[in-house]
Amino acid sequence: NAGVTQTPKFRVLKTGQSMTLLCAQDMNHEYMYWYRQDPGMGLRLIHYSVGEGTTAKGEVPDGYNVSRLKKQNFLLGLESAAPSQTSVYFCASSYDRERGYSNQPQHFGDGTRLSIL
Amino acid sequence: LAKTTQPISMDSYEGQEVNITCSHNNIATNDYITWYQQFPSQGPRFIIQGYKTKVTNEVASLFIPADRKSSTLSLPRVSLSDTAVYYCLVGDARVRGSGYSTLTFGKGTMLLVSP
Numbered sequence: 406n407a408g409v410t411q412t413p414k415f416r417v418l419k420t421g422q423s424m425t426l427l428c429a430q431d432m433n434h435e436y437m438y439w440y441r442q443d444p445g446m447g448l449r450l451i452h453y454s455v456g457e458g459t460t461a462k463g464e465v466p467d468g469y470n471v472s473r474l475k476k477q478n479f480l481l482g483l484e485s486a487a488p489s490q491t492s493v494y495f496c497a498s499s500y501d502r503e504r505g506y507s508n509q510p511q512h513f514g515d516g517t518r519l520s521i522l
Numbered sequence: 523l524a525k526t527t528q529p530i531s532m533d534s535y536e537g538q539e540v541n542i543t544c545s546h547n548n549i550a551t552n553d554y555i556t557w558y559q560q561f562p563s564q565g566p567r568f569i570i571q572g573y574k575t576k577v578t579n580e581v582a583s584l585f586i587p588a589d590r591k592s593s594t595l596s597l598p599r600v601s602l603s604d605t606a607v608y609y610c611l612v613g614d615a616r617v618r619g620s621g622y623s624t625l626t627f628g629k630g631t632m633l634l635v636s637p
Contacts, residue, residue: 409565440627447609448566448627464626495565508554508614511625513565 407431411496411514418486418521426481426517428496435500437479438463438511439471441492448495454479486521493518526610531632540597542631544610547591552614555586555593560607560630569608570595597633605635 410429418424428437436455440448440463450463452471460471468490470482479498483490497511527545534540546555554573558566570577572584572593583596597604607630 445629447629450626497565508556508571510556510558510568510571511566513567515565516563 409498409512409514411517415518422486423484428479430477430498434498435502438497439481440495443492488521491521526612526628528610528631533634534600535636536601537599540600542595542608545592546612549590549612553612556611557595558609600635602635607632
């Protein structure tokens with residue numbers, strides 16, 4: 406049981422390049438999330454998904470797109486990277502439906518460190 | 523969404539009990555209180571969650587007064603490895619007919635444990 410796995414762990418991009426961050430969870434969770442964390446700040450929600458095929462905007466969605474084609478995967482895309490998107494990106498998942506209707510905590514991956522020059 | 527206020531930093535020594543208080547004056551009836559711990563270069567890790575009174579697990583205790591306008595995370599006999607950032611979150615993170623309510627991570631409390 407690996408939990409939440411993020412790939413890649415590190416990446417350096419040039420301004421204007423595009424890339425996709427991959428998040429995979431093996432806990433059969435319904436909800437998945439993408440956050441960014443900048444120095445001295447807490448985590449800010451970029452996008453989230455409450456089920457396969459559905460996505461929604463979070464607090465800071467501009468410049469990012471997401472897709473949830475499979476329940477276990479949540480992809481975060483940067484179409485044209487900008488230096489302001491240099492950050493650590495965390496993926497999380499939650500809510501095992503078999504545990505019933507409850508306020509279940511989020512499980513996080515270990516992050517992707519992205520630098521944009 | 524209920525806003526939370528917690529100290530920016532706290533210092534302690536090994537073996538002491540540490541209590542971190544979080545204020546959430548506008549907590550809603552359906553809101554739960556959840557605490558996470560984050561080490562450098564890692565994602566946050568769930569510590570404890572509660573709705574009212576007291577909750578205890580193998581890691582920590584969570585004290586919630588009757589009015590639920592604050593909560594206190596208690597870490598018994600801390601060690602150097604407890605040095606981390608602790609986040610208090612308040613909300614009802616469940617899908618309901620009115621939609622999904624996301625939780626907000628603030629800046630957290632940086633706990634530094636010294637020898």
